[in-house]
Amino acid sequence: MKFEEAKSKFIQTWGALGSQWGINKTMAQIHALLMISPDPLSMEDIMEELHISRGNTSMNLRSLMDWGIVFKEYKPGERKEFFSAEGNIDELARKIAKERSRREIKPTLRVLHDISAIDGDESTKAAHFKAKTEELYDFVSRADNMLEKITEQKENWITKTILKLMR
Amino acid sequence: MKFEEAKSKFIQTWGALGSQWGINKTMAQIHALLMISPDPLSMEDIMEELHISRGNTSMNLRSLMDWGIVFKEYKPGERKEFFSAEGNIDELARKIAKERSRREIKPTLRVLHDISAIDGDESTKAAHFKAKTEELYDFVSRADNMLEKITEQKENWITKTILKLMR
DNA sequence: TCGAACTTTCAAAATATTTTGAAACATTTA
DNA sequence: TAAATGTTTCAAAATATTTTGAAAGTTCGA
Missing domain, CATH: 1.10.10.10 (Winged helix-like DNA-binding domain superfamily/Winged helix DNA-binding domain)
Structure with missing residues (x-):
């Protein structure tokens, strides 16, 4: 080529x-x-x-x-x-991850938190909804946390993470 | 609410x-x-x-x-x-990660690999291009690998990964 | 302060994506 | 096998997003 x-x-x-x-x-x-x-x-x-x-x-x-x-x-x-x-690819990926977390994940977490606080409805539907949104909140915040952990390692985070995962 | x-x-x-x-x-x-x-x-x-x-x-x-x-x-x-x-959120995230890898990351890797094999051009531009695309290939394939490692842990992968990262 | 060189803005135009709805298709039951 | 029930397809319409280009804005040097 x-x-x-x-x-x-x-x-x-x-x-x-x-x-x-x-x-x-x-x-x-x-x-x-x-x-x-x-x-x-x-x-x-x-x-x-x-x-x-x-x-x-x-x-x-x-x-x-x-x-x-x-x-x-x-x-x-x-x-x-x-x-x-940005010439450094690790740095590029870190910045993108951070921005997406800030712009998308954080606001979503806020909504998930707000809506799981529904009141005065004892129906099965409402109970299921509450359980699901709480579960989702929990999951997303853990994932966001993981991303933070991974990307806060300035140098060579991909490699470092892989090494840790293989231990 | x-x-x-x-x-x-x-x-x-x-x-x-x-x-x-x-x-x-x-x-x-x-x-x-x-x-x-x-x-x-x-x-x-x-x-x-x-x-x-x-x-x-x-x-x-x-x-x-x-x-x-x-x-x-x-x-x-x-x-x-x-x-x-899909009721299990871990499973949901795993499936999405797998599909996106298959549909988007894998094809991109293929292109990156192909285009870094340019021939017969000794210019600085071409050399820089080759270096960059190789670096990108390397990075993306490591990231894809990491994703595979993380998601292949069937149960509770988020939690498991965080634990490992904190060690 | 003026004018040249350059950048930004934004309404309108172009383009791309999504959505509709009705016809075609499929499956089951009488 | 025909009618009933339900699903899929896809061209056209609606909607959303991106792109253009020209006017307004900015900055700098004389």
Whole structure:
């Protein structure tokens, strides 16, 4: 396979993976592009490479920066802004895990907690509901905890975790 | 909070969580409904409760069954089919993890492997690309492995894993 | 303070996904 | 075998999401 072909395939694949995980395709593609670029890219570079509009590029770069996985850089003498991706993959995964926990798991836990406190209903249905939501709360908070434990090990968390699991 | 309100909130929340993870809203809502229902429900029941069409219900029930987290049941003497959700949450999470690995991670690994085998290009860009995709392959396959290790412990895997991590 | 260079915003357009509903299909019973 | 009961399919409609592009905003240097 030739470089250009491989590059395009990578960007497409990363984009598709993104959509499957609730991240918009372009955002994932920009990230892919920045990841494999040895040097920071300007907005123009990205627009050109991915054939997307200026507005789209701008918005998605902002999102990526909100996630903390893409950074703005300034080159001396250049007026333009340049962008680069988090280079360390462990760190990338840790940040994504943290953000998803904060944005999705924590709020869900809150709702689960609130709704399992239903009052004044002794029906079988209500009892079953209460039991289920409590069980779910318990499970999700344990899972979230596990994720925290795993990702708080800064260096090489994947490897460390595997080692611990094999003991 | 009253039962009906809590129930509706739960279904909405579960649906929203689903979308954020690339699962369609209705599919997640049907699953939520079945989870909190003490007894299996018929297609009619589901349609009525969620105010959705027959076709939509049918298609999403099929998907849920493909994922192995909802089952068809037959009640003696009844012509209709009834549906119920996997009741064990550990088991539910294991099945989801397995399916996502099979459907998304494995194919991605395949692509990563293929594209890091680019030939005849000695440029810095190509070298960087190769290094990055290899690193990614390595990371993703370790993560996938870890997930397998964690979920292959049938009973209470979350708890077991946390214990091991704390040692 | 002005104008050039660049970025952000956001309403409208394009695109993608989901949902509907009715016809086709399947199965059971009389 | 026909009617009754129930399920699936899928093209079209509805809805939701993404993308565009041009105007507004920002920053910097002269």
